[in-house]
Every structure is written in C-alpha cells, then in structure tokens.
Amino acid sequence: MSADEPLLEVRDLKTQFFTAEGTVRAVDGVSFTVEEGEIVGIVGESGAGKSVAASSILRLVEDPGEIVGGEVRFKGETLVGFEEGPDGELRERDEMLSNGEMRGRIRGREIAIIFQDPMESLNPVFTVGGQLQEFIEINRDLGGEEAEQEAIDMLREVGIPEPEARYDDYPHQFSGGMRQRVLIAMALACEPSLIIADEPTTALDVTVEGQILDLVEDLQAKYETSFIWVTHDMGVVAEICDRVNVMYLGEVIEQAEVKDLFYDTKHPYTGALLDSIPRPDETVEELNPIEGVMPEAINPPSGCRFHPRCPHAREVCIEVHPENRVVDGDGTPHRGACLRHEETFMAGYWGSDPLGNETQGETDPELTTDGGGSDE
Amino acid sequence: MLSYTVRRVLQAIPVMLGIVTITFLLTDAIPGDPVSIMLGPSPSAEQAAAIRAKYGLDQPLYVRYVNYLADVVQGDLGRSLYFGEPVTQKIMERLPVTLLLLVSSFTFALATAIPLGVISAKRRNQPTDHVSRVVALMGVSTPSFWIGLLLIIAFSFHLNLLPATDLIMPWADPASVEGASTRWDVLVTAGEHLIMPTITLGTLQMAAVTRIERSAMLEVLNEEYVKLARAYGVGESTILRKHAFRNAQLPVITVVGLQLTQALGGAVLTETVFSINGMGRLIIRAINNQDYELVMGTTIFFGLTFVIGVILTDLSYAYIDPRVTYGERE
Numbered sequence: 001m002s003a004d005e006p007l008l009e010v011r012d013l014k015t016q017f018f019t020a021e022g023t024v025r026a027v028d029g030v031s032f033t034v035e036e037g038e039i040v041g042i043v044g045e046s047g048a049g050k051s052v053a054a055s056s057i058l059r060l061v062e063d064p065g066e067i068v069g070g071e072v073r074f075k076g077e078t079l080v081g082f083e084e085g086p087d088g089e090l091r092e093r094d095e096m097l098s099n100g101e102m103r104g105r106i107r108g109r110e111i112a113i114i115f116q117d118p119m120e121s122l123n124p125v126f127t128v129g130g131q132l133q134e135f136i137e138i139n140r141d142l143g144g145e146e147a148e149q150e151a152i153d154m155l156r157e158v159g160i161p162e163p164e165a166r167y168d169d170y171p172h173q174f175s176g177g178m179r180q181r182v183l184i185a186m187a188l189a190c191e192p193s194l195i196i197a198d199e200p201t202t203a204l205d206v207t208v209e210g211q212i213l214d215l216v217e218d219l220q221a222k223y224e225t226s227f228i229w230v231t232h233d234m235g236v237v238a239e240i241c242d243r244v245n246v247m248y249l250g251e252v253i254e255q256a257e258v259k260d261l262f263y264d265t266k267h268p269y270t271g272a273l274l275d276s277i278p279r280p281d282e283t284v285e286e287l288n289p290i291e292g293v294m295p296e297a298i299n300p301p302s303g304c305r306f307h308p309r310c311p312h313a314r315e316v317c318i319e320v321h322p323e324n325r326v327v328d329g330d331g332t333p334h335r336g337a338c339l340r341h342e343e344t345f346m347a348g349y350w351g352s353d354p355l356g357n358e359t360q361g362e363t364d365p366e367l368t369t370d371g372g373g374s375d376e
Numbered sequence: 377m378l379s380y381t382v383r384r385v386l387q388a389i390p391v392m393l394g395i396v397t398i399t400f401l402l403t404d405a406i407p408g409d410p411v412s413i414m415l416g417p418s419p420s421a422e423q424a425a426a427i428r429a430k431y432g433l434d435q436p437l438y439v440r441y442v443n444y445l446a447d448v449v450q451g452d453l454g455r456s457l458y459f460g461e462p463v464t465q466k467i468m469e470r471l472p473v474t475l476l477l478l479v480s481s482f483t484f485a486l487a488t489a490i491p492l493g494v495i496s497a498k499r500r501n502q503p504t505d506h507v508s509r510v511v512a513l514m515g516v517s518t519p520s521f522w523i524g525l526l527l528i529i530a531f532s533f534h535l536n537l538l539p540a541t542d543l544i545m546p547w548a549d550p551a552s553v554e555g556a557s558t559r560w561d562v563l564v565t566a567g568e569h570l571i572m573p574t575i576t577l578g579t580l581q582m583a584a585v586t587r588i589e590r591s592a593m594l595e596v597l598n599e600e601y602v603k604l605a606r607a608y609g610v611g612e613s614t615i616l617r618k619h620a621f622r623n624a625q626l627p628v629i630t631v632v633g634l635q636l637t638q639a640l641g642g643a644v645l646t647e648t649v650f651s652i653n654g655m656g657r658l659i660i661r662a663i664n665n666q667d668y669e670l671v672m673g674t675t676i677f678f679g680l681t682f683v684i685g686v687i688l689t690d691l692s693y694a695y696i697d698p699r700v701t702y703g704e705r706e
C-alpha cells in the first residue's frame with residue numbers, strides 16, 4: 001500500500017439483483033474513499049442502495065444479488081476487482097481475494113460490521129459474553145481465557161455496567177441500547193481498521209441514539225478506527241461524519257465534507273433530505289417530507305434519476321444523465337450530479353423548459369426562486 | 377429450570393384429571409352391555425345381577441366415577457373383564473414392546489431426518505435438496521400400514537429375508553427365543569424383527585421431521601445473527617453446526633412432540649400389520665371385547681403418554697431457548 005493510497009477505495013462498484021421482475025441495479029457505479037481515522041457517511045432513503053453498497057465491500061451480498069463490476073481496494077488488497085476477458089465479458093481479476101481469504105483475513109479481522117437491528121443481531125440461545133469471545137478468538141488468534149478477558153474489558157469500555165456479571169447473560173436480558181453497545185464492543189474488540197455501521201441507531205429511541213453516537217465518537221477518537229456510517233438521517237450525519245456520500249437510486253449524487261454539504265448544498269435531493277430533518281424550531285406538522293416516492297431501481301427514470309421528484313427538473317434532465325463530477329474544487333473536492341451546474345455539465349439546463357414539478361407539491365419557495373436563474 | 381419443571385408437572389395434573397373423567401364418561405356411553413359379553417347371549421338374571429354387583433355396575437354413575445377415580449389415584453386401573461387380570465399388569469406386559477417400537481422408529485427417524493434436513497437447507501435448490509424433498513413428500517403422504525404391507529410382500533414373501541410377524545425383546549432369555557443360543561443370537565433376531573416395523577412406523581416421522589428441519593434451518597440461516605457471524609469471518613460449517621442448528625431445533629422439537637403422540641396411533645396400525653403384541657393390539661382387543669376396564673385403562677395410559685410428551689417438549693424448549701424460563705428467576 002503506497003503512502004497516499006486511501007485506506008479503502010471503492011471505484012465504479014456495481015451490484016445487481018437478478019429477480020423475476022427484472023434486474024435491480026441496487027448499486028450502479030458508486031465510487032468513494034475512506035481515509036484512515038475518518039468517518040464517512042452514506043446517506044439516502046431506504047432503497048437507495050446504501051446498505052447493499054456497504055455489504056458489497058465485504059462481499060456479503062446475498063442471493064439473488066451479485067457484484068457485477070467495479071473495484072474495491074483495501075490496504076493494498078483487492079477485495080473486488082473485475083477486468084475484461086478476451087471475449088469482452090467482465091471477469092474477476094486474479095489478485096481478487098478468494099472467499100477463504102476474505103473470511104480469514106478481512107471479515108471481522110480488518111473490516112467489522114455493526115448491523116441495524118440490535119434485537120436481531122445477537123443469537124438468542126448463546127450468552128452475550130460467549131458470542132463476543134468467539135469473534136475475538138477467531139479474529140485476534142487469542143486463546144479462550146485471554147479472549148474472555150478482552151471481551152470483559154471491551155464490554156466495560158462500551159459502558160456495560162458490571163461486565164463480569166453480565167458476561168453470562170443472554171441477549172434478551174439486555175435492553176436495545178445495551179445490545180447495540182455489545183455489538184459495538186464486538187466490532188472494536190476485533191481491532192479492525194474499518195468498521196461499517198449499517199444504520200446502527202435507527203432502531204433505537206432518540207435519547208439512546210444520542211448516547212450511542214457520543215460513545216462511538218469517543219471510542220473512534222481513542223482507537224482511531226475508520227468508519228463507514230450508513231444512515232438515512234441527516235441529523236446523524238451532521239453529528240458524526242467527516243465526509244458524506246448522498247445516494248439516490250444506486251448512485252452517489254453528491255459527495256462532500258459535512259459542512260460543505262450542509263452549507264453549500266449542490267444537489268436538490270440533498271436539499272430535500274436536509275429539509276426533512278426535524279428541527280427544534282419546527283413542529284412535526286411543519287416537516288417537509290420529500291415529495292413522491294422513490295422509483296424502483298429495476299427501471300430507473302431516464303436522464304437524471306431524480307427528475308420525477310425534482311422541483312427544478314427541466315426537459316434536459318429527462319435526456320441527459322449526470323454522473324457526479326467535481327462542482328467545487330476549493331478545499332476538498334465537492335462532487336455533485338446535477339445539470340444545474342452548467343459550467344461543469346454544459347448540457348444547456350438553463351435554456352431548457354421547466355417540467356413544472358414544483359407545482360405538484362409545496363416546495364421551498366426560496367429554493368425555487370434560487371433555481372430561477374441566480375446561478376446562471 | 378427446576379422451578380419451571382416442577383410447574384409444568386403440576387400443571388399436568390388437572391389435564392390428567394380431565395383425561396380420566398372424559399375417558400370414564402365416554403366408556404360409559406359406549407352402547408352394549410359388558411355383562412352380556414362376559415356371560416354370553418342369554419344369561420340368567422341372578423348371574424347377571426351377581427356380576428353387576430361384583431364389578432359395582434349396579435351403582436349410580438357418580439358413585440362409580442368417584443370409586444374409579446380413587447382407584448386410579450392409587451394406581452389401580454381395575455381388572456380386565458376378558459383376561460381376568462389387573463389392567464396395570466396387562467399394560468406393563470405390553471408396554472415394553474410398544475416402547476421398543478417407538479424408540480427404534482424415532483431413532484431411525486431422527487437419525488436420518490436431521491442430517492437430511494440440514495443438508496437439504498445447505499444445498500438449497502440443488503439436486504440433493506430436490507431428492508430429499510420428494511422423498512419427504514412421499515413419506516408424509518404414504519399411509520404407514522401400506523408401507524408395512526409392501527415391506528412384508530417384498531422382504532418376507534418374495535425375498536424371505538426378514539420375519540413378517542412379532543417382535544423379540546433384545547433382553548429376552550436366549551432359551552426362550554427360537555434358534556438362539558447366545559445373547560448375540562437374540563440381539564440379531566431382535567434386530568431382524570425390528571427392521572420392518574421400524575421403517576413402517578418411522579417413515580412418517582422421518583419425512584415430517586426432514587421437512588421441518590429444512591425449513592427451520594433455512595429460516596435461521598436468514599437471521600441477522602447468522603449474517604453477523606458470517607461478517608465476522610466464522611466459517612460456513614461452524615455456522616451450520618453452531619450458530620444456526622440450535623435455534624432451528626425449536627420448531628423441530630414441537631413437531632417431534634406432536635409426532636410422538638401421533639406415533640401412538642401409528643403403533644396401533646403397525647402392531648396390527650406385523651401381529652405384534654403391544655399396547656396397540658391390546659387396546660384393539662379391549663374395544664372388540666367391550667372390555668371396558670381395559671379400554672379405560674389403556675386410554676388413560678395413552679393420555680398419560682401424551683401428557684408426558686408435551687412436558688418433554690416444553691422442557692426441551694426451555695433447555696434450548698433461555699427466553700422460555702426467563703422471568704422464572706427472581
């Protein structure tokens with residue numbers, strides 16, 4: 001691994017599900033990087049492909065899903081890598097790790113994962129301590145007693161009171177928040193370089209969520225582990241992430257540092273997501289849910305996939321498909337996939353006729369007038 | 377766990393009481409007069425009265441019920457009218473035969489069904505899975521007596537390999553077993569006699585357990601905790617053996633428990649097909665002879681077996697799943 005290579009590099013990753021209704025392009029050409037010690041967010045509505053992207057990194061996509069293209073490099077190893085064969089077909093490259101190597105060298109040991117539902121992620125018929133100990137034994141080559149000690153220490157570290165006494169308790173004797181702490185302990189105890197957290201606080205109530213986020217921030221600072229944080233909640237992104245990827249229908253449509261994303265939003269979808277965050281100064285009735293439902297990834301809309309819901313959509317958005325590009329090069333590059341950035345995409349957005357989506361629902365009037373020409 | 381066990385056993389008492397009561401009332405409602413069966417078609421009035429008095433049949437229903445209940449509680453199930461022996465003695469004579477049959481057919485069923493179900497789930501939708509599913513489907517839809525008859529025709533009449541009737545107890549005295557001089561001979565003979573009845577009775581269980589084992593394993597293999605184990609580098613065989621297997625046995629136990637009680641019915645048929653003198657044939661003979669004490673006794677005994685089966689199911693459940701007994705401890 002060369003010095004300037006990021007810890008994890010995902011390039012043009014494609015994962016598809018082959019169903020009876022058709023091919024679902026769940027992840028459709030996603031690229032992003034994770035640097036050492038960084039928390040990178042993947043945010044989007046459910047169905048945007050963010051969890052599939054996360055599980056693709058560990059090659060844990062389940063049937064009928066399959067990684068069909070792209071590259072995932074981690075610490076100089078090729079977790080996913082395709083090349084064009086002599087007959088033009090994509091095939092796996094030789095240096096791509098075998099399944100056995102993924103299991104023995106990567107999963108748990110180098111990249112650990114925390115799942116969404118703490119109630120379902122622990123096996124109900126084994127003790128919490130036993131499960132933790134098993135993963136430590138496998139991934140750190142420790143003997144039973146050392147692993148047990150390690151497990152107890154880690155339970156204490158994540159704030160489980162009296163870990164020695166709770167060691168032999170079963171999962172159902174823990175609350176949801178405590179179980180999520182156990183799962184965090186599992187991930188950290190394996191001493192991985194990267195932890196993928198797949199909506200780990202979604203199933204928890206707000207107070208507990210806050211505690212868990214604080215805990216992760218503290219532990220992240222202490223262990224300097226990198227994180228990929230998958231969530232649909234911009235509030236969580238704001239609290240915990242350094243950089244963010246916004247996903248819509250299998251694509252990353254905006255990529256930026258958190259503060260840039262929040263204060264210099266480049267994509268209307270991100271804007272809509274930000275509008276849907278509950279704020280203390282708004283009651284629930286005043287929330288701005290995003291208009292419309294996300295279309296199916298089997299038959300994504302033509303052109304810009306967001307155009308059926310986008311308040312700024314114009315004729316050109318139906319025809320031209322914007323890939324995300326650097327739209328603001330100051331500091332860390334800010335990437336966006338919206339034709340309104342005419343200087344980057346040059347598709348003739350401002351000369352195209354509006355589709356009139358804004359009349360379908362109440363959209364933020366400010367944004368609409370803003371889109372009316374000030375950027376030109 | 378101990379307090380749970382005690383509680384489950386105590387809960388069984390009213391159930392048993394109910395079984396005894398219903399059995400008593402139903403038996404009383406059976407048409408036909410046991411006295412006429414004992415004495416032939418036209419007994420003299422005095423003879424009939426004497427018999428009625430001897431067996432307490434001249435007393436009103438509730439008195440007979442209370443007396444019977446008192447006897448049952450003391451372990452006395454009355455006397456068989458036909459055999460003239462105590463019902464309990466008759467049961468104890470026949471019980472080992474039926475137990476041997478049940479144990480052997482369940483061992484056969486579980487020993488084949490569990491691996492078959494697990495392999496089927498592991499190789500889902502592959503040839504192994506298809507074959508095992510077809511076999512299981514045939515197994516659950518074929519009547520056991522028919523399997524028994526086919527086996528007899530093939531292996532006894534045509535091939536002359538296996539005996540078609542009777543069971544030999546493996547612990548029988550060599551002297552009492554035809555053609556046997558050593559313990560080993562007895563064991564071999566007992567085994568030969570046991571093979572066909574075991575398959576006859578066990579096929580249904582095997583098929584039912586295979587199906588539930590497969591579907592339970594498939595379900596558990598989809599659980600988040602299995603995915604988590606996979607994500608932490610646990611190998612597939614460990615996942616099957618450890619992470620998935622134990623959980624998957626919960627529905628299997630329920631089915632095995634149900635099968636156990638169904639197998640009592642199956643034993644009646646199997647014993648009839650193979651002329652085995654077990655509990656099944658005893659109960660049929662009792663019914664044919666209107667031997668009402670024996671009918672009641674065997675029915676109550678079957679009821680008891682059923683209740684024990686349910687308790688064992690619950691206890692195994694509690695043993696496997698810690699959530700079941702949770703809340704018991706202070």
Ligand code: SF4
Nearest residue numbers: 304307310317338339
């Ligand atoms: S490209 Fe067009 S439809 Fe897509 S986000 Fe931009 S304005 Fe909206």
